[in-house]
Amino acid sequence: MHNPYTIHIFKTALEPEDRDAVENILSSDNILRWTVDYEDIDKVLRIESINISSEEIITLMTHSGYSCEELI
Amino acid sequence: MRTRDENKEQIIRQKTIELVVKEGLDGFSMQKLAKAAKVSPATLYIYYKDKEDLIISICTELTMHMLNDSLKNFSPDMHFDEGLKIQWLNRAAFYMKYTDEVHFIEQIRYHQYYQKVLRNLDGSFRETMGKFVHKARERKELAELPFEVYWSVAFAPLYQLIKFHWQGRSFSNESFSLNDKIMMQTLNLVLKALRP
Numbered sequence: 001m002h003n004p005y006t007i008h009i010f011k012t013a014l015e016p017e018d019r020d021a022v023e024n025i026l027s028s029d030n031i032l033r034w035t036v037d038y039e040d041i042d043k044v045l046r047i048e049s050i051n052i053s054s055e056e057i058i059t060l061m062t063h064s065g066y067s068c069e070e071l072i
Numbered sequence: 073m074r075t076r077d078e079n080k081e082q083i084i085r086q087k088t089i090e091l092v093v094k095e096g097l098d099g100f101s102m103q104k105l106a107k108a109a110k111v112s113p114a115t116l117y118i119y120y121k122d123k124e125d126l127i128i129s130i131c132t133e134l135t136m137h138m139l140n141d142s143l144k145n146f147s148p149d150m151h152f153d154e155g156l157k158i159q160w161l162n163r164a165a166f167y168m169k170y171t172d173e174v175h176f177i178e179q180i181r182y183h184q185y186y187q188k189v190l191r192n193l194d195g196s197f198r199e200t201m202g203k204f205v206h207k208a209r210e211r212k213e214l215a216e217l218p219f220e221v222y223w224s225v226a227f228a229p230l231y232q233l234i235k236f237h238w239q240g241r242s243f244s245n246e247s248f249s250l251n252d253k254i255m256m257q258t259l260n261l262v263l264k265a266l267r268p
Contacts, residue, residue: 009114037122040102046117071114 005032008054010061011042011071018066025064028052042071081119084109085130089176097127097179124185131180132192134173139197141166148200152208153263160230160259164250167234215268225265229258 014022014036026034030052037044045068047057054070061068087109092100102123106113120126142162146155167174180186205222208214214222236242237250 007118009117035121037102037117039123040113042113044102044113044117044122046121071117072112 005048005050006052008047008049008057009071010045010047010054010057010068012036012045012061013067014038014043014045021064022061022066025060025066026057044071080109080111080115084111084116084119084126085133088126088130089134089172092127092179093172093175097183097185100127102126124188127180128185128188128192131177131185131189134170134177135189136193138166138170138174138177139193143197143200146200146204148203148207150204152204152211152213152266155204155208156226156263156266157256157259159227160255163227163230164234164255168237171238212268214266217266222266225262229262230255233258 016038022034022036026047031047031049033048035046037046045061049057058068058070084105087105088100091105091108095104100123102113102116105126106116109116116126120129142159144158144162146158146162148155150158180189205214209216217225233250233255236248240247240249242248
């Protein structure tokens with residue numbers, strides 16, 4: 001199966017109440033869809049995007065005060 | 073950039089089924105799955121956005137496989153006796169071959185996730201079986217009964233026999249193994265009960 005977009009996966013400390021703030025931070029034409037797995041201890045942020053690097057996303061998030069690092 | 077790997081996807085599905093059957097849905101987590109499948113947690117998130125997405129997607133796929141298999145060599149135009157026999161044989165074959173998969177579906181069936189699984193199905197199975205029952209009634213091969221009564225009589229005996237088989241014993245026998253003779257003996261009673 002071929003995905004036309006890139007998937008980025010991050011470890012965060014996001015909670016459901018951060019939703020609106022994150023929506024603002026990630027409102028870019030390059031970001032197609034994002035979800036957070038709040039059930040997981042790593043609160044995994046999953047982003048489907050085109051033409052944006054993991055580093056750029058990490059910068060966006062951390063500059064707004066949210067911890068965000070690439071999940072390995 | 074991460075890419076999908078069908079082999080890995082297969083292992084993830086297999087391990088999910090094993091873990092849920094062994095530890096139940098509540099004991100299951102993406103972290104445990106990553107360990108069992110020997111992949112990094114990040115890899116799981118390439119394929120699925122969270123536990124719910126993973127479970128619903130696997131359960132939908134298995135359910136579709138099960139329903140499609142039950143329609144092998146089956147036509148809704150068949151005489152009721154013949155059609156029900158094929159349904160029994162197909163369902164029994166699937167339950168015997170895919171025991172873990174069936175137990176996995178059973179774990180999900182009583183969870184809120186199952187409603188979403190049902191919404192993912194296209195309705196063709198339901199339509200085919202509905203047509204089968206409708207025609208059989210028209211031809212007076214099947215009694216007019218409320219759906220739940222019809223279904224319980226038509227299929228529950230088979231599922232109970234399979235349960236005894238899995239337990240390897242019944243209430244009165246130390247050992248029990250389901251065979252065609254026992255299945256057909258039971259089916260004939262069911263058919264007799266369902267005639268108008």
